[in-house]
Amino acid sequence: MLVVDNISLKAGTFELTNITFTVDQGDYFVILGISGVGKSLLLESIAGLIKINSGNIYLRGKNISEEKIQKRNISIVYQDTDLFPHLTVFENIAYPLRSKREKDIEEKVLKTAELVGVSDKLSRKPDTLSGGEYQRVALARSLAADNDIFLLDEPLSSLDAKSKRELRALLRKLNRSGITIIHVTHDYEEAVSLAGKIGIMEKGNLVHVATPENIFKHPKSEFVAQFIGIKNFLPGKLKSLPQSDLKEFIVNETRLFCLTEADDGDAFLLIQPEEISISNSAESGSARNHFEGEIIDIARAKIGVEVTVDIGCEVVALISAESMNSLGLKIGNRIWTNFKASACRIYN
Incomplete structure (x- = not known):
């Protein structure tokens, strides 16, 4: 046109x-x-x-x-x-x-x-x-x-x-x-x-x-x-959950909990890397999303270290060098990623 x-x-x-x-x-x-x-x-x-x-x-x-x-x-x-x-x-x-x-x-x-x-x-x-x-x-x-x-x-x-x-x-x-x-x-x-x-x-x-x-x-x-x-930009589908203020975002077969007012249907999910924490076991606390996955890449960033983890979809977490060393992170390790439902920003 x-x-x-x-x-x-x-x-x-x-x-x-x-x-x-x-x-x-x-x-x-x-x-x-x-x-x-x-x-x-x-x-x-x-x-x-x-x-x-x-x-x-x-x-x-x-x-x-x-x-x-x-x-x-x-x-x-x-x-x-x-x-x-x-x-x-x-x-x-x-x-x-x-x-x-x-x-x-x-x-x-x-x-x-x-x-x-x-x-x-x-x-x-x-x-x-x-x-x-x-x-x-x-x-x-x-x-x-x-x-x-x-x-x-x-x-x-x-x-x-x-x-x-x-x-x-x-x-x-x-x-x-x-x-x-x-x-x-x-x-x-x-x-x-x-x-x-x-x-x-x-x-x-x-x-x-x-x-x-x-x-x-x-x-x-x-x-x-x-x-x-932005490192984490994922296409998928948003779905309401019965009797809950949370919604489910489905990317591949991975299901993430999101706190959002966005409409159900095709959408994009954005998560800032600093909103994702990494641990050797699932964290307790207010975070609703806990996924075990494999580290597939570790790269120095301008500030800190970016760790890419395959949890069924690839997500990037930004952590300090001290945290990486204390956790003993290496490519191929199995670790847990944790993030709040409110950290998931949805765009239809």
Whole structure:
């Protein structure tokens, strides 16, 4: 659907260099990177706000590299998108429809407002909305334009934790309805919870494009590995347990207890290596997960030692060198891994 083919551009002293990727109809593609690597610049070049110096951008087979933003059929929503303060929510959502002289404006506004959950706020002014409500209206205004692709530039970064969770759920819902989304963020948790495909940006270059599982399990560079900071990223299925506040996460045939509000079904599990302890026997205490396994690798880390253990799936624990020596750990040893249910972070 969208093909970005070897584009480069220069903005002041900063450059984007030889960027290439493809986004298919219905994809959720997240561009992930630290601040200042060119993520927003790339988004604006796709939208037509910034002219590229070389390469081409194709949408539905048509070269749109020279098209003006109004003719690209692409919507963009910024972190701090400004709604028109003198207009009601209804009038803000209707604005792109009136600009295009669309028919059935009221019907389309009501449908879009219901989709994003603001149908009860149509008569209100923007300054009466919460941060999450404000961003929902901004999304609705862009959706109402009915463009081919939806570009989001750090849309959740200024929201509180509750609003972020709600907006993530809304974005997943919109994507499931068939909307194609390209989303820029510096937050890896946000990326993994939303993306079907992730592109990692570093210093104006797109250095790795793959599924979340591939990105997190097989980083292609030291930058990617350091940036994501995750060793344990496991795909599996989440299942509720009767009469319990815990859920069961099943990866291969290994069953882990998790304390989570995530929905049942296909999901990813993240565990920080420092959350996993190692012992010669199952520990007593509040940890609900105890698995015996075989040490398959031991490697010095920047701080401490990373011990990889096969418990039916591979997990990495970060321990001190003193702990490794006192436990007498060696590759091939049988040892126990222990971690709390609350250490398991689940993303649908």
